[in-house]
Amino acid sequence: MAAMHELNPSIKFEIYTTIPQWFFEQSISGIFRYHSLLTDIGIVQKTPLREDLPETLRRLNNFLPFDPSRIISLTDEIKKANCRFIICDISPMGIEVARESHVPSILIENFTWDWVYDNYLSTEFPAGKFVDYLRGIYSFVDYHIQTEPVCSYRNADLCTMPVSRKVRVTSRLIRQRLRIPDRAKVVLITMGGIPEKYMFLDKLKYHTDNYFIIPGGNQTVQLVDNLALLPHHSDFFHPDIVNACDAVVGKLGYSTLAEIYHSEVPYGYIPRPNFKESDVLEExxxxxxxxxxxxxxxxxxxxxxxxxxxxxxxxxxxxxGPNGAAEIARFICNLPDIKSQALFGKQT
Structure with missing residues (x-):
């Protein structure tokens, strides 16, 4: 969205998601309206590294198939907002709304939920009907964009390099704000926005040659010795933090991987052995x-x-190489009649 605004500042977004509004206020400077809406279930997490399949199945049973009255209500909103396209970040709900409202849909993904659920199929996770249902919805998309690392290549209209938000300020400025010397070696420890209790914090203080930045490590900004503990929501833009570090250690996930890829720093990654995407990201x-x-x-x-x-x-x-965000922005902005768009985003 930020890349699209750079190309065409007049574009407006109607954003439907449960991702907090502050994330978009921090990420994009253009015009948007925020609508809190559950658009997909994904995989429910017990911890950043552990899935909760029984709870995922329970929520899927309550959520799918989509409530027709909800789709009709959203269709009315889309028409009133005069949206020209519906962009879906993995979430299939937007495709269904696009079909009902006769608005072109754009799917952006490195995996789809039918592909993920298919990997878990078992007597404990009898989700075959959801795999078939979602696969059918995905087949109706008008424009299909895939982003590396792609989990399952399809006949897409565009395949791009990893997509991440752009760095905004220099490494030196971030270090100054966190009282970290310019020449110090710095490690970012991150679990991708999911709360985590770090049991090794006391051990970090003995590594006095290094500094550690830990988003989600405290409720407020706390700078103690060689530790910079930050709240999950802070004034620090996450791509800027990645760029200011010499290495990143944390959960293997798409957004973190993409930011590290473009910042060019080493990645100490923690795989999720039961999550199908993890193998592709690791490769x-x-x-x-x-x-x-x-x-x-x-x-x-x-x-x-x-x-x-x-x-x-x-x-x-x-x-x-280019950032996939810029590649996607150029593709969409070259489509006819780009003015207002609805974005249906995945929830995690």
Missing amino acids: FVKGQMHGFAISESQFQEGSWLSSLPEIMEISRVKRK
Whole structure:
């Protein structure tokens, strides 16, 4: 959205999601209206690394198929807002609304939920009817865009490099605000926005040659010794934090991977062995980035810290390719009659 606003500042967005409004206020400077709406179930998480399949199944049974009255109500809103396109960030609900309102739909994804649920099918997770239902909805999309790392290649209209928000301020400015010396080695520890209790914080203070930035590490900004603990929602723009670090350690997830990819820093990633996307992301890191795997137990216990000197010696990857966000923005802005758009976003 930010990349589209750069190309055409007159574009307006109607954003339907449960992602907090502050995220969009922090990410884009253009015109948008926010609508709090559950647009998909995804996979319910017990922790950042553990899924809750029984709860996922319960919510899917309550959510699918889509309530016809909800689709009609959303269709009325889309028509009143005079939306020209409906952009779907993995979420299939927007495709259904687009069909009902006769507005072209654009699907942007590196996986679809039918593909994910299909991997979990078992007697404990009898979700076959949801796989078939969602696969049918996805087939009706008008424009299909896939973003690397792609989990299942389709006959897409566009395939781009990883999509991330652009860095805004210099590494030096971020370090100054966090009282980190310019030449210090800095590690970002992140679990991708899902709350996590870090059991190894006391061990970090013994690594005095390094500084650690931890979003979600405290309710307020706390700068103590070599630790910068930040709330989940802070004035610090996450891509700027990534860019200010020498390495990132955290959950293997798309958004974090994309920001690291474009900031060119090493990635100590924690795979999610039961989540189908994780294998694809790991192969991409191995082939296109400088990274190293850390098991869940190694992360939780803090034993990965013994490898910190070697981690900090890993060089950055020199990269010249485009950001997928810019590629997608150009594609959409070249479609006819771009003025107002509705975005139906995935929930996590």
